[in-house]
Amino acid sequence: MNTPESSPSTVRLYSVWAVGLLAYTVGVMQRTSFGVAGLDAAERFSAGPAALSGFVVLQLLVYAALQVPAGLLLDRFGARTLIVVGALTMAAGQAVLAFAGTLPLAIAARVLVGAGDALTFLSVLSVLVAWFPARRVPLMTQLTGLLGQLGQVLSAIPLAALLYGPGWTAAFASAALLGVAVAIAVFAVVRDRPPHAAAPPPPPAMSEVLAGLKAAWAQPGTRLGLYSHAGTQFSGTVFALLWGVPYLVAGQGFSARQASAMLTLMVAVGIVMGPLFGEFTARHPLRRSSLVLGVIVTTVLLWTAVLAVPPPAPGWLIVVLVAVLATGAPGSMVGFDYARTFNPAHRQGAAVGIVNVGGFVASLLTALAIGVVLGWISPEGYTPEAFRVAWTVQYVVWGLALAGILTSRSRARRNLAAEGVVVRPLRELLAERRARRR
Numbered sequence: 450m451n452t453p454e455s456s457p458s459t460v461r462l463y464s465v466w467a468v469g470l471l472a473y474t475v476g477v478m479q480r481t482s483f484g485v486a487g488l489d490a491a492e493r494f495s496a497g498p499a500a501l502s503g504f505v506v507l508q509l510l511v512y513a514a515l516q517v518p519a520g521l522l523l524d525r526f527g528a529r530t531l532i533v534v535g536a537l538t539m540a541a542g543q544a545v546l547a548f549a550g551t552l553p554l555a556i557a558a559r560v561l562v563g564a565g566d567a568l569t570f571l572s573v574l575s576v577l578v579a580w581f582p583a584r585r586v587p588l589m590t591q592l593t594g595l596l597g598q599l600g601q602v603l604s605a606i607p608l609a610a611l612l613y614g615p616g617w618t619a620a621f622a623s624a625a626l627l628g629v630a631v632a633i634a635v636f637a638v639v640r641d642r643p644p645h646a647a648a649p650p651p652p653p654a655m656s657e658v659l660a661g662l663k664a665a666w667a668q669p670g671t672r673l674g675l676y677s678h679a680g681t682q683f684s685g686t687v688f689a690l691l692w693g694v695p696y697l698v699a700g701q702g703f704s705a706r707q708a709s710a711m712l713t714l715m716v717a718v719g720i721v722m723g724p725l726f727g728e729f730t731a732r733h734p735l736r737r738s739s740l741v742l743g744v745i746v747t748t749v750l751l752w753t754a755v756l757a758v759p760p761p762a763p764g765w766l767i768v769v770l771v772a773v774l775a776t777g778a779p780g781s782m783v784g785f786d787y788a789r790t791f792n793p794a795h796r797q798g799a800a801v802g803i804v805n806v807g808g809f810v811a812s813l814l815t816a817l818a819i820g821v822v823l824g825w826i827s828p829e830g831y832t833p834e835a836f837r838v839a840w841t842v843q844y845v846v847w848g849l850a851l852a853g854i855l856t857s858r859s860r861a862r863r864n865l866a867a868e869g870v871v872v873r874p875l876r877e878l879l880a881e882r883r884a885r886r887r
Contacts, residue, residue, distance in 0.1 A: 461643075462580055468638040469573045470593055472532050475631045476569040477600025478608065479539040479562050480508075482624055484601075484690050485609040485709060486617070488698065493617060494552045497828065502820025504559045505691040509813035511563035513806045519567050520802035521658055527641040528572040528579075533632045535572070538565030540628030547621035565628075570597075571801060574785065578797075579642040587786055588727040594782045595723030598716045601689055605712040613705065661796040662803070669860035670791025671800045675807035676857060677741040678784030680850025682808030684748055684843055685777035687815045689715060692839075700836035701761045711771045718775035726779040730786050737783050738858050742851075744780035747773050749847055756840055760833035781808050791861065811846050818842040 483490065483504055491501050523531055542561030549555040577589050611620035665671050688696075689712060697708040730737055751773045755762050784807065788800035819839040827835035 465576060465580055465639055466589070466593075468634050469528075469532065469576045470596055472536055472631050472635050472639075473569055473573045473593060473597040474600040474603070475627055476535065476539060476566055477597050478603040479543060479600075479624060479628060480566050481601045481604045481689050481712075482543070482608055482621070483508075483559065484712065485604050485694055486612055486620070487691055487695050488705075489612060489617060490555070494549075494555055496552060498820045498823035498831070499817075500552065500820075502691065502816050504556055506813045506817045506820075507556055508559040508563035508566075509690075509809050509816065511560050512567045513809040513813065515564060515567035516571070516802040516805045516809075517662065517799065519571050520798040522568070523572055523575055524798055528575040529635060529639045529641055531568040531572040532635045532639060535565040535568030536628050536632035536635065538562075538568070540565075540625040540632070543621045543628060544625035547618045547625060571798070571805065574801065575798070576639060576641070578789075579646070584731070586789070587731045588724065590785060591723040591727030591730070591779055591782050595720045595779055598719050598778055601716045602713050605709040605716075609705070609709050658799070661799045665788075665792055665796050665800040665803055668791050668800070669857045669864060670787050671803055673738070673854060673857040673861050674784035674787030674791070674800070674804040676850050676853030677738070677787065677807075678781045678804050679807035679811040680745045680847060680854060681741055681748075681777045681780035681783075683777075683811035683815050683846055684752070685715065685774040686808065686812040687819065688771075688774055690812070691816050692819050692836075695831055696836050696840070697767070699831035700833045701767060703767075711767070714768065714771050715775040718772045719778045722776050723779040723782070726776075726782065730783055734786075734790065737786065738854065741780055741783050741854065744776050745847060745851060745854075748777060749844070752840065752843065756837055760837060784808075811850065815843060815846055 487501060490496060490504065494500075496504075519531070539562050542558045542565065545561065546555055546558035549558055573593060574590060577593060578586055581589050608620055608624060611623055687693075693712065694705070694708045697703040697711060698705060703711070726740065729740055751770045755766055755770050758766065784804045785801055788804045789797055792800040819842060822839040822842060823831060823835050826832075826838055
């Protein structure tokens with residue numbers, strides 16, 4: 450936490466945050482840019498559903514695999530360096546994709562995007578923790594995570610306009626140039642910590658790193674964060690990164706512009722819900738799991754309603770589904786708050802890296818499974834019925850996530866009780882409240 454003597458000026462504080470937010474926003478654009486280009490990529494590279502899912506699966510696999518190494522690199526080289534390298538790596542991937550003419554080269558390009566993406570968000574979170582008072586970190590984390598989703602709007606509107614107008618090369622070359630511009634802005638403005646703040650301790654030895662990872666994983670609160678992140682995030686991520694636009698166009702009869710509008714709606718709803726979720730998390734830290742469970746259950750119910758209706762589903766129902774999917778991103782941010790509050794400062798990087806793996810592993814497995822099911826049921830192309838069956842693979846992931854949340858929450862609460870913090874069941878508190886009103 451910053452002391453009064455070392456607290457930065459308001460202008461400096463928000464300048465650093467704004468540029469960090471810009472880097473994350475553009476990173477989200479690079480990450481989700483393939484979501485609006487899925488059908489074009491299928492035609493350009495003659496890719497079937499399974500091959501098409503390979504683009505995003507490898508991207509997410511690299512992202513997830515690099516989370517813990519990214520945390521270690523963050524401790525050693527600092528946030529500014531990692532954000533700059535991440536932006537340039539994603540820009541390189543988009544430049545390769547802009548001129549790629551073969552499927553292997555295009556997949557390699559998305560791998561670069563995943564690698565650069567992996568370095569960005571953890572580093573931006575590190576900047577928040579270093580520059581903002583601890584009480585404001587949950588809200589600023591939510592704001593950063595949700596405002597960063599405006600990058601999805603950049604994919605859905607200007608990038609899509611370039612794709613459908615000047616074409617593939619112009620769209621992805623422009624994304625690459627934007628990444629370079631962001632790297633320059635970060636290098637000029639962002640600093641790892643405020644002026645006069647105490648220097649961080651030296652990077653730990655590898656034996657200490659491994660011990661820290663083991664200790665972070667042994668903490669039930671870290672596992673609670675991982676399962677919370679996984680259960681809330683994956684459905685919206687798969688929808689935005691790859692299968693949402695093809696599903697809306699080929700499975701529900703939307704036009705490409707209408708499908709892009711749905712992605713924009715996801716971002717708008719998420720931005721509204723993010724501060725509310727952040728404030729709830731800060732005010733009611735012992736009730737965070739109720740918020741997470743509410744997001745997951747609501748998402749399951751809406752998908753069930755959509756898939757139960759023979760396609761095309763009513764337009765209003767799709768709109769409600771997209772709005773509910775938008776709550777997954779702010780819901781997943783609660784996982785990072787678990788990592789922060791259940792672990793001491795010296796191993797929070799490892800804990801945050803573990804948590805961040807959850808949602809992206811769930812997303813890549815779901816994206817791959819949907820592609821496999823689509824290719825199996827409808828090898829000649831996308832059909833509404835094939836999509837209807839393919840989306841049901843989500844129920845397996847939800848089941849695993851819910852089981853993990855309930856199990857790890859129980860263990861975390863037992864540990865809290867041993868420390869004198871008793872979390873009473875919510876139903877008891879509600880019953881008491883009703884009794885007082887009578």
